[in-house]
Amino acid sequence: MTLRDKTAIVGIGMTDYTRNSGRTVEALALEAAKAAVADAGLKTADIDGLVTYGLGDTISTNVLATDLGLARVRHYADYNAGGNMAAGVVTHAAMAVASGMADCVLVYRALNGASGMRYGGEAFAEMLSRTSVHSDAEGQFLAPLGITMPAQEFALMCQRHMIRYGTTHEQLGTVATICRENAQANPQAQMHGRPMSLDDYLDAPWIAEPFRIYDCCLMTDGACALIVTGAERARDLARAPAYVMAGVTGAGPANRGLMWGNYWDDHASSYAAHIKDDLYAMAGVGPADIDLAQLYDCFSYSVIAQLEDYGFCAKGEGGPFVEAGGIRLDGEIPVNTGGGLLSEGYIHGLNGVVELVGQLRGDGGGRQVAGAEIGMATAGGASPNGGAVILRN
Amino acid sequence: METPRPIRPKPTAMSQPFWDGARVGELRLQCCSGCGAHRFYPSAGCHKCGDDGYDWRAVPGRGHVYTWTVIRRALDPAFQARVPFTVAVVALDVAGRPLLPGTMLDCAPEDLRADMAVDIAFEPYDDDISLPCWRPAGEPEEEKT
Numbered sequence: 147m148t149l150r151d152k153t154a155i156v157g158i159g160m161t162d163y164t165r166n167s168g169r170t171v172e173a174l175a176l177e178a179a180k181a182a183v184a185d186a187g188l189k190t191a192d193i194d195g196l197v198t199y200g201l202g203d204t205i206s207t208n209v210l211a212t213d214l215g216l217a218r219v220r221h222y223a224d225y226n227a228g229g230n231m232a233a234g235v236v237t238h239a240a241m242a243v244a245s246g247m248a249d250c251v252l253v254y255r256a257l258n259g260a261s262g263m264r265y266g267g268e269a270f271a272e273m274l275s276r277t278s279v280h281s282d283a284e285g286q287f288l289a290p291l292g293i294t295m296p297a298q299e300f301a302l303m304c305q306r307h308m309i310r311y312g313t314t315h316e317q318l319g320t321v322a323t324i325c326r327e328n329a330q331a332n333p334q335a336q337m338h339g340r341p342m343s344l345d346d347y348l349d350a351p352w353i354a355e356p357f358r359i360y361d362c363c364l365m366t367d368g369a370c371a372l373i374v375t376g377a378e379r380a381r382d383l384a385r386a387p388a389y390v391m392a393g394v395t396g397a398g399p400a401n402r403g404l405m406w407g408n409y410w411d412d413h414a415s416s417y418a419a420h421i422k423d424d425l426y427a428m429a430g431v432g433p434a435d436i437d438l439a440q441l442y443d444c445f446s447y448s449v450i451a452q453l454e455d456y457g458f459c460a461k462g463e464g465g466p467f468v469e470a471g472g473i474r475l476d477g478e479i480p481v482n483t484g485g486g487l488l489s490e491g492y493i494h495g496l497n498g499v500v501e502l503v504g505q506l507r508g509d510g511g512g513r514q515v516a517g518a519e520i521g522m523a524t525a526g527g528a529s530p531n532g533g534a535v536i537l538r539n
Numbered sequence: 540m541e542t543p544r545p546i547r548p549k550p551t552a553m554s555q556p557f558w559d560g561a562r563v564g565e566l567r568l569q570c571c572s573g574c575g576a577h578r579f580y581p582s583a584g585c586h587k588c589g590d591d592g593y594d595w596r597a598v599p600g601r602g603h604v605y606t607w608t609v610i611r612r613a614l615d616p617a618f619q620a621r622v623p624f625t626v627a628v629v630a631l632d633v634a635g636r637p638l639l640p641g642t643m644l645d646c647a648p649e650d651l652r653a654d655m656a657v658d659i660a661f662e663p664y665d666d667d668i669s670l671p672c673w674r675p676a677g678e679p680e681e682e683k684t
């Protein structure tokens with residue numbers, strides 16, 4: 147029994163990605179959901195399962211199911227989780243379909259991440275410890291020191307990687323500028339029409355060393371959605387299916403702490419090192435077979451950690467690999483082809499899955515990866531918990 | 540106008556012994572009954588062996604810098620008022636090498652080095668709470684670059 151090739155993503159939808167939607171999260175979710183249904187050539191009534199995730203800032207499945215007028219819901223899940231679950235929700239949907247729990251599962255993420263609830267500050271840290279996303283320990287021992295923003299927590303990890311492997315600011319900046327370059331060919335991207343050079347990056351203000359402002363992902367109002375159904379049904383629908391070859395959500399040892407975790411044995415490594423063997427085994431492919439990757443880039447450093455830990459380069463070589471052009475559109479493994487969270491928008495990682503589906507359909511336009519057949523979308527910043535899916539056309 | 544105070548820690552039943560020690564200038568950690576490792580943060584089970592038995596022990600507050608961040612922009616007014624400041628995560632020189640985050644004192648960001656020896660200090664927040672901080676160790680250390 148394996149999940150491989152049993153299901154496919156058959157529809158994708160999204161709203162505009164903006165700084166101020168002027169709309170409710172509910173309305174954004176509904177627009178993206180309807181767009182995904184239409185893209186698939188399905189009827190709204192075909193949806194019988196829903197999955198979402200968020201940190202108290204998405205809209206719950208019961209609200210969206212009601213807005214869609216669904217006669218019944220056969221399966222639903224609302225994860226109280228960060229971007230570490232951005233691929234896990236797709237895996238969940240694929241599991242639900244493969245096991246007969248539902249036929250058509252709508253997966254979505256909606257948020258007013260710029261005009262509504264922002265990530266960082268005392269209230270945010272307090273919310274994470276109160277809602278069991280973090281334990282009370284993180285809030286108790288980090289917030290009084292001034293660690294209340296994800297950027298600060300990931301800065302601690304990045305600095306550790308710099309200490310161990312000599313990773314440089316220029317290498318971080320190269321991740322950011324390549325994402326920005328890709329966004330120039332993506333009209334959906336918030337940073338479309340706003341190119342950035344490495345000098346621009348280096349001249350930008352510090353947030354939390356080693357991070358400057360452009361090491362940090364965008365804040366975005368918007369929503370995206372996708373639909374997972376069985377492989378057989380997928381073949382008869384409007385668009386070419388993106389088959390789910392593999393999906394894993396997992397963690398390494400002592401993974402307590404979604405951002406800075408005080409217990410981990412190696413803060414310069416990530417969840418990817420712990421899940422990649424299962425992931426590749428399920429898909430029946432290895433890193434050399436992957437044509438492109440949407441690597442969860444809440445911060446520039448996250449890309450470097452994941453490149454190493456998914457085996458696209460040797461451990462510690464992520465920085466030089468990036469600097470040599472390895473992640474460019476014409477590089478060894480094109481990464482974050484739509485601009486990523488750094489330059490397309492922060493729909494909490496689910497937009498990476500949507501971008502991957504578009505690429506596998508050949509709809510990438512000026513950013514299309516030639517011959518894209520197998521791709522990966524990941525979820526997890528550089529902490530020891532996260533997930534990924536591998537899709538093929 | 541008065542600058543707002545930084546966030547006050549909220550001790551729990553699990554962590555109270557740590558804060559009791561901090562108040563009197565003593566570093567107290569859980570020591571695992573199963574494997575003898577010390578750990579931090581306070582937790583119900585040992586992440587190294589899974590044993591749930593432990594006792595609290597006072598340990599020397601000496602360690603070496605594991606990683607750090609220099610915070611130059613903060614969302615909370617209390618912290619924005621003191622930027623730039625450095626938070627260092629220190630590996631303690633005790634069994635299990637637990638990590639302990641604290642504000643770095645008496646050390647400019649450019650002087651901070653990985654593996655630098657540091658000693659703990661407890662800065663009073665109010666009558667009940669003192670916050671762990673780090674200072675460069677008293678004894679001379681060979682500089683590492």
Ligand SMILES: [Zn+2]
Pocket residue numbers: 571572573574575576585586587588589590
């Ligand atoms: Zn133990």
